[in-house]
Amino acid sequence: MASRTLAAAVASAKTAMPVHYVFSYGSNGMKQLQARVHAAVPLPSWPAYVANYTRIFCLRSLNWGGSVASIYPAPDHRVMGSLTALTPEQLERLDVFEAGYTREPVMATISDQSGEEHHVAASVYVATNPEWRGPPSPAYLTAIAKTLREQHPDFDGRLPIWGLVEAKLREVDVYVHPSSHKALELPAFLYELGTSLKHPWIMPTSLTPLMDALAAGGCSSMADLQAMGSTGRAAMLRSVFAHAVAKGKHAPLEETVEEAIQLVDAWLADATKPAN
The missing domain is CATH 3.10.490.10 (Gamma-glutamyl cyclotransferase-like)
Known part of the structure; x- marks a missing residue:
């Protein structure tokens, strides 16, 4: 427009x-x-x-x-x-x-x-x-x-x-604003993630439940997230993101969760500027 x-x-x-x-x-x-x-x-x-x-x-x-x-x-x-x-x-x-x-x-x-x-x-x-x-x-x-x-x-x-x-x-x-997703603080990273999905998460109300669930899984910072191995991180995120998707009543759930995990892996592997 x-x-x-x-x-x-x-x-x-x-x-x-x-x-x-x-x-x-x-x-x-x-x-x-x-x-x-x-x-x-x-x-x-x-x-x-x-x-x-x-x-x-x-x-x-x-x-x-x-x-x-x-x-x-x-x-x-x-x-x-x-x-x-x-x-x-x-x-x-x-x-x-x-x-x-x-x-x-x-x-x-x-x-x-x-x-x-x-x-x-x-x-x-x-x-x-x-x-x-x-x-x-x-x-x-x-x-x-x-x-x-x-x-x-x-x-x-x-x-x-x-x-x-x-x-x-x-x-x-x-x-x-940081030039890389990896340079964001964890809540900001989650905001970028949730609003970049095909079926966006409800923000900012999803931030606190996500942060609480991540903390329960041993992840309280971007350093924690990056330190996890890809397999372990995917398992932990799958549980956390499924909870967020269910709370937001977004569908299809599995597609949204896997899309989020793929984005996390791509963003943590890349230092490019956050995209729209």
Whole structure:
């Protein structure tokens, strides 16, 4: 959808049904959005940005194990993300997942094939409490990096970590996404894995059960995972992943588990950059 001009897409969509545009800037990738709004087919989406805002980290999430993102006014900044077209019913379904946020109007910008920019009235979810609550987890930052890679091929893996600290906007740190799967921390590795499958696992709710099951099998870090022999690792992962698949009610179970094990072996043997 990114190659279509916005004008053509808007005209086409509005002839069929009412459309609401939502700007996403956090962990809501295309597959996750599609699942959350019960869409039978991929949703229309475009690379986009919102000007004069920056991405901040504020609310705490138990599932993610750290703070999560919002946007905050910041002159001369821009937040990269995506613009997605939803029906009114789909938008209501998405609202259910955004506890701690309010849906607010925003002007998003996309570019067509010629480079011409189009400004679109959209909605964006903004945290009700923007105060800094501590750093985000590597798994959550990996989720943001993955969603940005989906829409922005030139994304360089750098994510400034801004926060509203004592009522002042500050750049607290800069996250640089690793160039190799093997360099990820274990929860981030599992996120990349679960969202790369043909039948993706439910994230982030699958992370804690997966980490607990791995720990019970003697694996609490990437070093532990890499130290296991291929045969022993496959047996342990088969049990752990089957539990995750059953919890997520994904099918076919065996195909999904074996796909995950094959990906783990390939990623641990390779030092290439994580792919979309």
